[in-house]
Amino acid sequence: MDFKKLFFPIGGGEELRERIHAALLINKYFGSHLSIIACQLDPETVYNTRMTLRGGIMLDEFLRTAKEELAEEQSLNEKIVKEECKKLGITYSEDQHTKNSAFLRNMLGTRSELVEKHSKYCDLVVAAVPPHGVITGTFEASVVKSGKPAIAFPRKMTEFKTDRILLSLTGSTSSARALHNALPIIKNAKEVFCITSQHYLQDGMDETKGRILNYLDIHGINPNFEVVKTEGKVPGQALLKAADKYEVDMIVAGIDTNTGIREIFLGGASKYFLENTKYPVMM
The missing domain is CATH 3.40.50.620 (HUPs)
Incomplete structure (x- = not known):
């Protein structure tokens, strides 16, 4: 777009x-x-x-x-x-x-x-x-x-670039919409990291991974893929941990329009995510 x-x-x-x-x-x-x-x-x-x-x-x-x-x-x-x-x-x-x-x-x-x-x-x-x-x-x-x-x-940001993008996919409508809106940016990224959690695997890891990678491939996107663990973590913590791990420039994630920004990723972004993020997030 x-x-x-x-x-x-x-x-x-x-x-x-x-x-x-x-x-x-x-x-x-x-x-x-x-x-x-x-x-x-x-x-x-x-x-x-x-x-x-x-x-x-x-x-x-x-x-x-x-x-x-x-x-x-x-x-x-x-x-x-x-x-x-x-x-x-x-x-x-x-x-x-x-x-x-x-x-x-x-x-x-x-x-x-x-x-x-x-x-x-x-x-x-x-x-x-x-x-x-x-x-x-x-x-x-x-x-x-x-x-x-x-x-x-973030309230203080000295640089904006999209070379390394973290893509959060949960199988939700809002997640699909976020992916669609960000496709032009993701296609131009140098590296893309795609994550989901066990909770959102609808038909097993291999099937879910294959379906995601198959769609991204038609757009020339070849991401690194990981299923992250969310058990025992504060909502939003898994997302930020993955962003730190891959040293990304931007996050792409969906929001649930029924519950608003409170349901941004893997059970809720919550106060933790918004207070601690060092990364811009496209939704």
Whole structure:
């Protein structure tokens, strides 16, 4: 698939510059246009216009200060995006037809609602993993509810490449969809490592392995294949252990749309995976 437009919501938390830089790295890899949105609540919608704050401070004075702080935050976001674009040789432009470009839009409203709405009109969503691995409404809205392929990346990432890919296959619909979405990238990888677990072997190891390798072969993909042990491990731990073992650049895995990101791989990604991953994962 030719990814022409990427979508990146700036979520909350620290590492603002690092997250923006990482999203731009992914955009540069694809040579696409990155649509970035930053969402804040409008102070006037949060507070009753007739209320008076404690200490006799009138609402209009408070709103004036809040709006000034909002303008400063929006200005800082734009400044950082422009600076990081310049570092990476990316054009800062609203023209989505400009290749290798990015543009930031500041929006007022509930972040998760805006993200869910705007993320549906792109080719690929890129989102930083939530802080401390705790799934946020923004993360789930962009990665799960957009209906688009997504790359979740570590909050600090200094390089994005796809030379070595770990492919997680579980026989699920979401796993098959992730494989389909990532095929163009996997085909260009130098090495591919395919893993599954005993739990997902439908007709025995040889039959399952043969079926997987037969399909990948028609696309010119010849992966290393392993059945990993998941017994006694924290959900998501087997995936990260395999990624470390093979020293991969990216993971490809499916998500269960019924349970969301919580069921990314081998019984659940859980907080452990999101908190500890050093690798971008395409879903």
